[in-house]
Amino acid sequence: MAIDLIIGDAKHELASTRRILERLPDEHMEWRPHTKSMTLGGLTTHLINLVNWQVAIFVGPELDLATVPPRREALTSRADVLNEFDENAAKLEKLLSECSEEMLGEEWTLRSGDYVILQRPRAIALRTFGLSHMIHHRAQLGVYFRLLDIPVPGLYGPSADDSVN
Numbered sequence: 001m002a003i004d005l006i007i008g009d010a011k012h013e014l015a016s017t018r019r020i021l022e023r024l025p026d027e028h029m030e031w032r033p034h035t036k037s038m039t040l041g042g043l044t045t046h047l048i049n050l051v052n053w054q055v056a057i058f059v060g061p062e063l064d065l066a067t068v069p070p071r072r073e074a075l076t077s078r079a080d081v082l083n084e085f086d087e088n089a090a091k092l093e094k095l096l097s098e099c100s101e102e103m104l105g106e107e108w109t110l111r112s113g114d115y116v117i118l119q120r121p122r123a124i125a126l127r128t129f130g131l132s133h134m135i136h137h138r139a140q141l142g143v144y145f146r147l148l149d150i151p152v153p154g155l156y157g158p159s160a161d162d163s164v165n
Contacts, residue, residue, distance in 0.1 A: 006104060006123050007096045010054075013131050014089045016155045017047060017138050021085055023150055024078040033147055040144055041074035044081045047137050051088040054130035057122055058095040062109035065117075 021044060029041035038046065049072070056063040075081050104123040111117060118129060142152045151161035 002123075003099070003101045003104060006126065010096055010126065010131060011093065013134060014051070014092070017051075017134060018082070018085060018089070019153045019155065020138055020141055020145070021047070021078070021081055023145065023153065024081055025148065025150060026077050028148055028150075029074070029076050031144075031148065033144060039074055040141075040148075041076055041081075043137060043141055043144065045072065045074045047134060047141070048075070048081065048084050048088060050130065050134045050137065051085065051092055054126060054134075055088065055091050055095060057108055057125050057130060058092075058099060058103075061107070062111060064111050064113065066111075066113040 024040070024044060029044075030039050032039045032042075037043075053063060075084065099122075104126075105121050107119060108122045108125045109116060109119045110125070110129055118125065120128070138155075142155075145152045152159045154162045
């Protein structure tokens with residue numbers, strides 16, 4: 001059934017994201033690879049916000065970014081990041097377990113005031129705006145880790161840092 005694939009995909013990506021967040025180094029949360037880049041803490045805080053946005057896909061027919069508070073302060077510790085990620089992931093997993101294929105097919109809108117950014121069925125919005133967006137920033141986090149010489153966990157198979165026998 002399609003709903004099982006969507007839910008399984010989301011749960012897999014949440015688990016993979018948590019695995020990389022577990023390796024966050026508290027001492028480098030202010031580090032950034034370039035002046036135009038987010039800090040490590042800012043990037044991980046953005047990942048948490050993306051889970052909140054995935055929750056928003058299921059709690060209403062739209063998300064208006066013009067009504068979302070301005071960029072929040074970056075979290076500064078691995079413990080804080082993991083606690084908030086786990087809370088948000090639990091909310092999302094509960095909503096996923098309660099949704100139906102009919103709900104996944106309903107149109108959902110992302111806007112900023114009157115400007116419509118995207119309008120898709122919830123399932124497609126979850127995949128593109130939610131999961132793919134999270135995967136993109138999780139990959140950035142992997143680059144940050146590589147530059148800081150922090151082992152990068154394998155997410156779709158072993159990484160160069162995993163022991164393979």
